[in-house]
Amino acid sequence: MNTMSLEIAALAKGYAEGSLTPDAVLDAVYARINERGERPVWIHVLSRAEAGRQLEAAQARKAAGADLPLFGIPFAVKDNIDVAGVPTTAGCPDFAYTPDRSATVVQRLLDAGAILIGKTNLDQFATGLVGTRTPYGIPSSVFDERYVSGGSSSGSGVAVGAGLVSFALGTDTAGSGRVPAAFNNVVGLKPTKGLVSASGVVPACRTQDVVSIFAGTAGDALAVLKVMGTFDPADPYSRKAPAAATEPAAWPLGFRFGVPRDGLEFFGDEAAARLYAAAADRLEALGGTRVPVDFTSFRDAAQLLYSGPWVAERLAAIRDFAKASPEAIHPVVRGIVLGAEAIGAVDAFAGMYRLAELIRRGEAEWARMDVLLLPTTGTTYSIEELLADPVRLNSNLGYYTNFVNLMDLSAIAVPAGFRPGNGPKGGLPFGVTLVGPTFADGALAVLADRLHRAQALPIGATRHMPQGPALDADSAAPGTVRLAVVGAHLSGQPLNHQLTGRGARLVRTARTGSGYRLFALAGTTPAKPGLVRDAAGAGGIELEIWELTEAAFGSFVAEVPPPMAIGTLTLEDGTSVKGFLCEPAALAGAEDITGFGGWRRWLTR
Incomplete structure (x- = not known):
């Protein structure tokens, strides 16, 4: 012992x-x-x-x-x-x-x-x-x-x-x-x-x-x-x-x-x-x-x-x-x-x-x-x-x-x-x-x-390395909802104020799992991407996860205009989170930008 x-x-x-x-x-x-x-x-x-x-x-x-x-x-x-x-x-x-x-x-x-x-x-x-x-x-x-x-x-x-x-x-x-x-x-x-x-x-x-x-x-x-x-x-x-x-x-x-x-x-x-x-x-x-x-x-x-x-x-x-x-x-x-x-x-x-x-x-x-x-x-x-x-x-x-x-x-x-x-x-x-x-x-x-x-150090003078899981912000606090955003609501983007103005906080960056494609939609102001489910999609689309109170989330969702919708996304680690999806009908004239891995990389192409 x-x-x-x-x-x-x-x-x-x-x-x-x-x-x-x-x-x-x-x-x-x-x-x-x-x-x-x-x-x-x-x-x-x-x-x-x-x-x-x-x-x-x-x-x-x-x-x-x-x-x-x-x-x-x-x-x-x-x-x-x-x-x-x-x-x-x-x-x-x-x-x-x-x-x-x-x-x-x-x-x-x-x-x-x-x-x-x-x-x-x-x-x-x-x-x-x-x-x-x-x-x-x-x-x-x-x-x-x-x-x-x-x-x-x-x-x-x-x-x-x-x-x-x-x-x-x-x-x-x-x-x-x-x-x-x-x-x-x-x-x-x-x-x-x-x-x-x-x-x-x-x-x-x-x-x-x-x-x-x-x-x-x-x-x-x-x-x-x-x-x-x-x-x-x-x-x-x-x-x-x-x-x-x-x-x-x-x-x-x-x-x-x-x-x-x-x-x-x-x-x-x-x-x-x-x-x-x-x-x-x-x-x-x-x-x-x-x-x-x-x-x-x-x-x-x-x-x-x-x-x-x-x-x-x-x-x-x-x-x-x-x-x-x-x-x-x-x-x-x-x-x-x-x-x-x-x-x-x-x-x-x-x-x-x-x-x-x-x-x-x-x-x-x-x-x-x-x-x-x-x-x-x-x-x-x-x-x-x-x-x-x-x-x-x-x-x-x-x-x-x-x-x-x-x-x-x-x-x-x-x-x-x-x-x-x-x-x-x-x-x-x-x-x-x-x-x-x-x-x-x-x-x-x-x-x-x-x-x-990051240093792989033992605890004190013992030979024991930390065994517990890494400390992270993976679960939402009581009374809050996590929301994934992929485009104009990303930090630094034109619509991010709709999150920060409601007191939302950035939790972390992540990527989607497989089965998703990202498109640059035509004729949107400000410019927006559309994330859609597609079994053939490679996935790996960069996104940000934000946390809002339940009340703030409700008011935010009420303002989401078509062709956007809020659904449930699967992340590359297998977990799920609420997030933006796009109606397929909006893809007419859109450019498939999945290969860029995310909206920001496409903007700076």
Whole structure:
């Protein structure tokens, strides 16, 4: 069982086929933890019997007909997130308390059938990106014990990278859900602020905190987010997100990804620079268009998180404890948090004004791109280096991460290869982050999955390759209809506004199956093609699939003039979709253009 993959998709498939049982999976999980030892990854591990009782309760609910999307999936949570009856330490033994109820996110996961294994180590009070600021032992990268694991969600990143659990929760204020993902070769999904409840989470910077997800694949991470990402009235910072926020969304050919035209910093790590360049090339090969952008506003916003008034929020979170027991706080954390006593109300307002200016400047760059591609970190450091220079090197690790929550953006960190084994830091993983607008979480996950799979990388330090299906936008969201268009309604064509004006979104490009022919119709304004069924037709006609609400689809169909009609098309992958067809009577004088493979290619002949 120690060779078993804990990928959520793989476990779910094994359960469905009967080749795996949740009890056997739990046995394997506890065997791996015992072999590795609890410290320094874990602060508290539930007993095998406690995990078994969770499973029994989930099995009873499943037998009663409950929908349990994460049934039998083992997970961990960072120890600044409450679990009923288990101490919450936030990495500080003297701060510990035992909550009566679990954090909202934990309870939702348990309700979905997931099995909690334990609570993981962290940089104390979630202050750090390194994993060295803890009295419970220093977790290291799963690839080299000399190097840091990343923090503050250090234990969670290592637990997934080492194959101890299927997924783990972290928190991410400044990059703590992304840096450990990069250093342990896993995916780190940082949701949009407010998408996931922070009720029952010890705050770091309450206005900027986000509960994050570590998983082996973007598909697994998104599956967890769908369970967690609902509005929570108990959290005053929870937000009612659009339904599409956690749904997969397609990226059209030519999507624009931003890369800094200057300001890239790798701190002397040439291998990291080459891996970032390769990731940009790979994103172009996946259909993206590279757009140089001005990184200045993002970089300047990043500097505000620790040099501006948001440091005072860290003091606000633990002020009474810090005043009563300053000696109980890790020296580096104490220096950062208590240093906020010099920040006044005027400084706070000045910082907010400055951030607003930078967000407005950043909007000009977002108008030129759909997604921003960045290194997750410019480099990595050994534990010895971090202990010798804890503040400056920590700041270097936040160069590409600190601005994201301040500017209310979504992000997902994804593996991007390994440094050569014979060079400095040889064999250590590198990662990139895709940054998107507010509530672009589902769309980012799709692109991250494509980028991840294009490299054929294993999950963490395991030998397991992703086994689940690629994350895609193949099924329509509830209350919507997919429509295939082949001519004047294609993006950039004269009638496309009839779709976009109804709020339709482009899902993907595709091709028809065999049995179709395409004709350029005579005397139409604007010029239109006609797609007809013909058993002798070769098919392979390029089309676009758009998604509309049912109401918008109905109003659109009502405006379709003859000789056009809406029927059901068969695609080359065997699936079906509603789409445009043409009445055969309209083919008088029409030109057969099937051989061009699509309307656009005929227009540019």
